[in-house]
Amino acid sequence: MKDILDLMQERHSARVPYDPNRPVTKQQLEQIVEAASWAPTAHNMQNFEIVVVDDPAILQAIGAIKTKISAVFLRENFQQLSFSKEELRRKKTGVIASMFPPSWRTPNVNFDTVAAVAEPVPLSVSLQDSPCLLLVLYDTRKRAPASEGDVLGFISLGCVMENMWLMAQSLGIGLQILSVFSSDPVEREMRRILDFPSYLKVAYGCRLGYPAATHDYVRVRRRSDEFVHWNGHGNKDLG
Ligand SMILES: Cc1cc2nc3c(=O)[nH]c(=O)nc-3n(C[C@H](O)[C@H](O)[C@H](O)COP(=O)(O)O)c2cc1C
Structure with missing residues (x-):
């Protein structure tokens, strides 16, 4: 039990630059996407596709996209x-x-x-020379039954995120989520560069790599007794 909780606590947003000379290996990438495949998804719809980008020329083209x-x-x-x-x-x-x-x-x-x-800022500022980017795409055709607004589908994409993040962490690989990829103008450019069809929408990007620096980062969480209610909202008494 302790090991999995340790891993969960160690997992963090690695917003530091990654070592451009230490690539994430193909085998590690396969382990990370394998972890994605085992994520729970509503109605087992597996409503995602993942584009792995490690080609420097494509990363450079993505880095040139400007956002405001x-x-x-x-x-x-x-x-x-x-x-x-x-x-x-x-x-x-x-x-x-x-x-x-x-x-x-x-x-x-x-x-x-x-x-x-x-001023518009190029995505290279966010990518910080990462040797690898995973783009998680949401398949709008794979909605779970009666999932109003496909809320269940979005929850599922979060499960995919966490599975990949924990696997990356267990391999010693840093990961940072980049929501900017799902903004309309960036999605449009990503669709052009990576050539994915219109039924696939960008959920998020993840930059991956070996951290080339450490950072002084305070991580905070509420204690469980601050958000857990026993047998009825507001009841904090363990009984
Ligand atoms: C759906 C989602 C979107 C996020 N978007 C970003 C983002 O765009 N940039 C970023 O640096 N972190 C992003 N994060 C990471 C959160 O900010 C981070 O998980 C939170 O601050 C807790 O920090 P920790 O990951 O170090 O535990 C995102 C996380 C989630 C779940």
Whole structure:
């Protein structure tokens, strides 16, 4: 029991640069996608496809795609920021403000203006020379029965994510999820570069590699007694 919990606790968002000279091997990639194949999915619909990109020329083409930050992201992101490690430890949810550029974390700033004047940024900034990218595609044709808005399908994609992440962690490989790949403009460009059909939508990207640096990263979680209710909401008494 301890081993699996250790692995879950060790799994983390490796936002550091990866060693461009230490590729993730084909065998390791196969282990990671094998882990994906065993993820639970609603009605066993297996509603995903995975594009593995390790060709430097294709990674370079993807890195050249430019993205622009939205005011909605900036506003909602700001609400979740902690401005010190102490604040983050106290709140136990959200992320540390220093992860983001100063203009994204300035109080009382007009985020519509910040977004309007923001320069488009190439994806290479997010990819940070990663030797490998996995693009998880959501197959819109494989909806579980009566899954309103395909919520069950989205939950399933999260299970795929966690299986791959735990496998990568167990292999000592760093992984960072990049949601930016599912934004409409990036998805359009990815579809052009990787040539996938319109019934496949981008769920998320994962950059993978051997971390070339460590980072001072405070990880916080709520304690289970803060979110667990026994035999009825609000009842914190173990009995
Ligand atoms: C659906 C989903 C989308 C995420 N998108 C991003 C992302 O775009 N960039 C990023 O750095 N982390 C992303 N993350 C990682 C979370 O921010 C991270 O898991 C959370 O802050 C907890 O940190 P930990 O992974 O180190 O435990 C995403 C995670 C999930 C589950």
